[in-house]
Amino acid sequence: MRFLFVGLLLFASTALGQTLSLTVDNITDTAKVIGLNGEDCGDKLQVRWTLTGGVACQDMLLWVTKDSSCKDAPVTATGDYELPSVAITSVNNPGNLFREIEVDKLPVFAATDGGAGTCSTAKVEQTMRVCASVKLTNVNICSDTALRVATPVLVRFDTQPPPKPTIDAVSPRDSALGVTVSAEADSTVVVTATLPDADGGTGTVVATDETTAVEGIANLEGLENGVTYQVTAKATDVAGNSTDSDPSEGTPVKSDGFYEAYIGAGGTETGGCGAAGGGLAGGAVLAALGFWLSRRKQS
């Protein structure tokens, strides 16, 4: 009984420290979705791996799946795209070895995948997982249980443009415009202020600001008060597909803050130099405080 307990403990302690991780195209942030679209069909993604805390006793399997999680091995019946396996000797010490995912072989294009036609003609939006699994030596025995990749890398093939972003409000500010936008959740939004040409042409871009769909607020600064600008927002998803919003308009207006109101009322405060003196005084007070506290610590 005691040996069983010790054995379980040893097994558990080993298992706790075993990690298999992947990077795709050297992107280490596994929370980042790798976006692809029809323009990437001829590309290949490099997959590299790191195994820590264990020694491989079988070849490592690598594959791409549409499933919501990685299994112990690829399931060909559901169309998983299997990459060449990695020999035992290269699992722990891959060196510069890598495997490649050919974009046009992703499991979304064939009719059996639910897609239609080829990579360049497909109209799909599908998130996939890059998976790996390997069996490890445990007390000189090859374990029956496979170690799966800790956090699968997400790859999204998307040919669909995001929904048209909406400019909810354009708030006039002093030499600036505040723009509130709504867009698809994972998209990046670039908001642009354009000064239309007199003849109604495209005009000149005078200010841009980038925001996210989550933040939804952009500030266009450096504008001229009293001039009406055309405001547009372009939402771009992770795969690089983009959609423009309908144009909106905004006119920056001069506003008075409290200091302007104070000066306008006859106030004589000019600030500036006082701040420098104050910095010195504040520094002196802080120095005195530090000295005082250090004396307290020594006593």
Add this chain to the structure above:
Amino acid sequence: MRRAKALGFAALLAALPAWGQDTTSSLVEEKVPVGSPRTGAIVLRLGGYRPLIDEEEALNGATPYKDTFGDASLLLFEAELQRFFYQGIGTAGLSLSAGYGEKYAAARLSDGSKAGEQTALRVIPLGFNLFYKFDYAAFEWGIPLVPYGKLGLIYTPWWITKGSGTEVVGGNQGSGGKWGWGATAGVAFMLDVLEPRFARDFDSDLGVNHSYLFAEYIYADVNDFGGGGLNLSSRRWMFGLALDY
């Protein structure tokens, strides 16, 4: 001879218990300290701060503060560290304090209506004070009220923002610092009387000798000693918690 030895042994036995007995005359009364030493205090306070900006002479009765922020005060939070250098009939010492307050309002358009951006006044009052508190009555007679007073130097860095940056008017940056002085009078209620045992534990566990709730009135002239410009003087009440350590 045998009888003499027996008597001697009996006398020795009789004397043994007496060795462990102290006579009253040999007792020395020692004073056992009932608390940890007091060396200073930490004070935290909160209150409304309405600077007397509108009383600047150059404004000739105009009220830019009231027009922008209304009658509302800034919510000011301050922390103060006190160091005692006299403990006898009361306690005297020096203190350093620092605080922060801010007030936001909508900027105004030329027609007086509200703009889409905010303007704010922010201050960091710093103080260096000499103080005295009459806590003798609390310690010696058990009266839990401690009146106190402070007198000190004040320096208040300030800045005014509009939108996301410091406001600039006519090339002048809306920021600076004002010197002044202040006097404070207050009264503190010693909380120890409510839970004496808890107060003793607080001292033995954390070294906090006494704790107080207090109210104080501050008279502060912060206008570069009459030098003009932004008048950050105030007359205000503050309330808070003080911990002697």
